[in-house]
Amino acid sequence: MIQRWSRDQVLALAPDASSRTAGQGVASPARWMLRGVTDDIVFGTCRGSGARPYHTCVDLDEPAYLCSCPSRKVPCKHVLGLLLLWSGEGLPEVPLPPWAAEWVGQRITRAEARAARLDAGSGSGTVESGAADVTPSVPAASGGRGPGPAGVVESARQARVAIGLTDLERWLADQVRQGLAAADPDDWHGLSKRLVDAQAPGAAGIAGRLAYVLGRDGWPSRLLAEYALLHLLVVAYRRRDELPADLARTVMQRVGFTVNRDVVLAGARVRDVWDVLGRRDEELDRVSARRVWLRGRDTGRAALVLTFAPPGQAPDASFVPGTAIDAELAFYPGASPVRAILAHRHSPLGGLLVEGEPGRALSAVPPALTPEEALAEVAGALAGDPWIDSWPLVLAGVVPEAGQVAGLPWHPAEPVPWRLIALSGGHPVTVAVEWTPDGLRPLSAWDEDGRVVLL
Template structure:
């Protein structure tokens, strides 16, 4: 059975839960913590190292007389350290995890010290009980769950629940006004032409985006802020700009005709314009899907002051993909610890919508040791294009579509300095989105033979996130 690998840009991960340095690095999203952790990943800096199936621990020499007591709950993972740092994991936790990945034989102790056992016991006691779901008893309750109010409005509602409907109508009115203003701006932009758009200053795009934020349409504001970048995205920028403007206008018009949409489309449109369900409401009205969820792809990127992570999970029994989208501010950790190639047992709750891809974890626990590896079923590039066309027809604002491709070979195109995926028997070639060194690494790992890969298709390029190769 083939093993699981990830591209060089994301690290190389094995099919089981044996910790590797690349897995550890994937968890340490803060570059400063990673750098300091690498400095501490040395045996000379640690004493009393040990591990069990549940935890690893050690004492790190510091500037004081007492060493820092550091421990890791391996199945989460979670970190605990006696140092005063407010960063989680701290540099000692990062160093211990990296050392465990590099030299696990050093962790000879098998009986957790008292301070480790007490921490693990407290964590066990603090585990949340299984969520009891309540069903909304009215259409009005469901409508409220779809709409997140402005903080000032939430305060007013908390003081007087009778003001809920009034606050909701006030927001909807403000949103309608923002949509009308955006429509006028878009029509003016199209009349002026794309050549004029390319020369506009930043304020030309920021003013309407700020107005959309004021009118509580953050999803539309984000799409407007993407437009100036397209004006300098290469020789085909007019085509890309027009396509994105058309997508934005379609979303705007769909929102303006919200009452005429199907329930699934209404849910999707509200999410796209920035009206998200509260987690507790979503858990109350959506069924949970239980499965063994395998992490098949992770992508992390910076967005202003936030770190955004897209984690793609694949249900080994249900055979469906799930997107867990999370944000972390500064050096904060993501709410859910997900390790590449790991398998988690538990439940996901999917957001309602046209395709129902995005999900939130209810309760996931890592399986250690991991069950035998099962690769997601692959498809050919032609099958992917057909499937994507069907999905796009149903969800015209789709940005990433998960796909596992079989029997493909990475090929370098010297004149364009680009990489494509060729299929063994088809003439279709998909442009690859990756760094040049990743392409050569991928080709070397394949050994010149067709392989299976996982990634995101956006209609133009295939963003490689992982690949599966033989022994």
């Protein structure tokens, strides 16, 4: 039996604020002609504005949603309302109605077909917890330098990138020679555009964030550090053939060379029970990006699952913050691999396994690190990839304050985490955070009873 989600976890699934409000309006037993739950399926029939009621079903393993209403939002208000009823007082355990059983059967059939295709294509790509990753060769990560038309095209791009990065190196030397007081955001914007034209979008992204440094406390030292990271990337790209293979892959990706998704999935996978610590949405150029942070219970590995959605569509909602999933992740190659793709889910999924239930019993609170252990982990990650700008951590036994936690400051863009402070009440708690060079961002925390609180 999957542990019931909290109200915060359910509302975190909503694609927007209006859906959250509408979902709470539907979360009334009087609106539902039928509602029930099995081991991992929540279902119900809701009265709507039309003559026919709406059939609503949620597979908690993914989660995945079904609703016969005309809404294009995923999940819709009926799904949210049904989940809110389940998270509150629970739902009766009754057999699946035929329409829900048909949908579940179709999902099982598709999942079995996908698993068969993956097994046929990846061979023995799965590794057990703690095993080493196997990643593609440097040519695969850098686009390839082999013969043939693809190799010629990629070599031409590499030459164009090299010219763009040489221009960047001269620009950086001029900036340091003139002094930081002459820094002009308009120059940074033009530099970013030139790097995009040189087909180095990764370097352009690093240059594009320079403008956010100005105006902050201690901005001269921070700006100089950003210049140093850009110069390091330029030199590393020029000398990539001399670097260890993993570091060379990291450099190529930081410059902007992408790794094909199929290449990542063809590599080794790491199976673990992954705690979903939190997620953050941000708007990029004409797309919405969702960053989901996870940590493995056995491996202790950090993972970032990054998904994108076009305008008007909800981002991927398959990871519910505060839950744990038994899954295989395939990591992008690199010296400090953190970005990953969900390769396969195992059952039971979508929540913590409860003490006394069949299968493995897990503590409600994930394994955590002392502040010293957390800083050592971040230092190790930066040693492999100096351009890392965020990393998920779970801190144990810390007392949060308005300006800091465990001696580490909060990110200046974050409001004072009053909810976390109230949860703590001046006592040590376990809290999940996102480390960044500018400070920590709170993700989630656990109270004295082991219940998760999303921040």
